[in-house]
Amino acid sequence: MSHTAPPAPEHADEPAAARVRHLTKTYGEGPATVRALDDVSLDIAAGRFTAIMGPSGSGKSTLMHCCAALDRPDSGSVHIGEEDITRLRDKALTRLRRDSIGFVFQSFNLVPTLDARENIVLPLAIAGRRPDPDWFDHVIDTVSLRDRLGHRPNELSGGQQQRVAVARALVSRPRIVFADEPTGNLDSRSGAEILELLRQSADDGQTIVMVTHDPVAAAYTDRVVFLADGRVVDELHHPTRETVLEALAGSA
Ligand SMILES: Nc1ncnc2c1ncn2[C@@H]1O[C@H](COP(=O)(O)OP(=O)(O)OP(=O)(O)O)[C@@H](O)[C@H]1O
Numbered sequence: 001m002s003h004t005a006p007p008a009p010e011h012a013d014e015p016a017a018a019r020v021r022h023l024t025k026t027y028g029e030g031p032a033t034v035r036a037l038d039d040v041s042l043d044i045a046a047g048r049f050t051a052i053m054g055p056s057g058s059g060k061s062t063l064m065h066c067c068a069a070l071d072r073p074d075s076g077s078v079h080i081g082e083e084d085i086t087r088l089r090d091k092a093l094t095r096l097r098r099d100s101i102g103f104v105f106q107s108f109n110l111v112p113t114l115d116a117r118e119n120i121v122l123p124l125a126i127a128g129r130r131p132d133p134d135w136f137d138h139v140i141d142t143v144s145l146r147d148r149l150g151h152r153p154n155e156l157s158g159g160q161q162q163r164v165a166v167a168r169a170l171v172s173r174p175r176i177v178f179a180d181e182p183t184g185n186l187d188s189r190s191g192a193e194i195l196e197l198l199r200q201s202a203d204d205g206q207t208i209v210m211v212t213h214d215p216v217a218a219a220y221t222d223r224v225v226f227l228a229d230g231r232v233v234d235e236l237h238h239p240t241r242e243t244v245l246e247a248l249a250g251s252a
Pocket residue numbers: 027028034035036054055056057058059060061062063106
């Protein structure tokens with residue numbers, strides 16, 4: 001079951017939306033050094049829904065941040081499409097983040113002074129673009145935010161704020177969406193709606209990488225990559241709740 005060498009055999013003939021090679025990231029110095037990522041190599045297949053799982057502190061968020069150009073690794077490379085993002089300068093990085101990457105943060109990172117609609121279209125507005133009205137409507141209806149579009153984050157529940165964050169990441173149809181525990185703060189019904197939206201988006205060709213602790217959430221994806229101590233230790237294709245639970249028990 002364990003084959004960590006990229007690319008995964010099953011998808012060997014598919015283009016990778018992201019290619020991670022020998023990624024290493026440490027925090028702190030001396031005896032307090034934490035090796036958050038330790039030589040991680042990984043291919044993210046285009047148009048697929050990939051889950052990242054692993055214990056708290058295993059490096060999942062660090063991996064997402066390095067892949068989305070929100071943090072710089074110590075060594076190794078990350079290609080998004082043809083571009084090695086670890087070699088880009090700040091201006092090019094900003095453009096890449098704006099045009100090619102959607103990110104759902106573990107904490108929602110909404111702008112408190114903007115209402116839900118303004119938060120959702122903010123990345124597009126910054127890029128000088130308007131949302132495709134049909135797609136905007138589809139996303140808003142799927143996350144059930146139609147009657148909350150005029151509310152500010154402090155007037156929304158945690159679950160509603162997270163749905164705004166997911167809508168914001170999807171509405172520009174970026175090359176790749178990274179979602180760090182997008183259903184972590186949701187009740188199971190709202191969580192299922194988000195997962196179905198992500199699943200549907202992937203079926204429509206959107207590449208999505210999602211961190212989750214939940215085997216039921218992982219079962220919506222095409223592939224699960226397991227991290228432990230900053231390393232890729234296992235992976236599963238066509239996961240089910242049961243096979244994910246088995247793999248988690250095996251790698252614990
Ligand atoms: N800014 C930072 N400064 C110092 N250490 C950090 C920093 N960010 C992360 N770490 C450490 O790096 C390791 C990996 O953290 P990371 O946030 O990637 O884990 P995670 O798998 O996302 O965990 P969780 O499931 O709790 O979100 C942890 O030991 C963490 O304490």
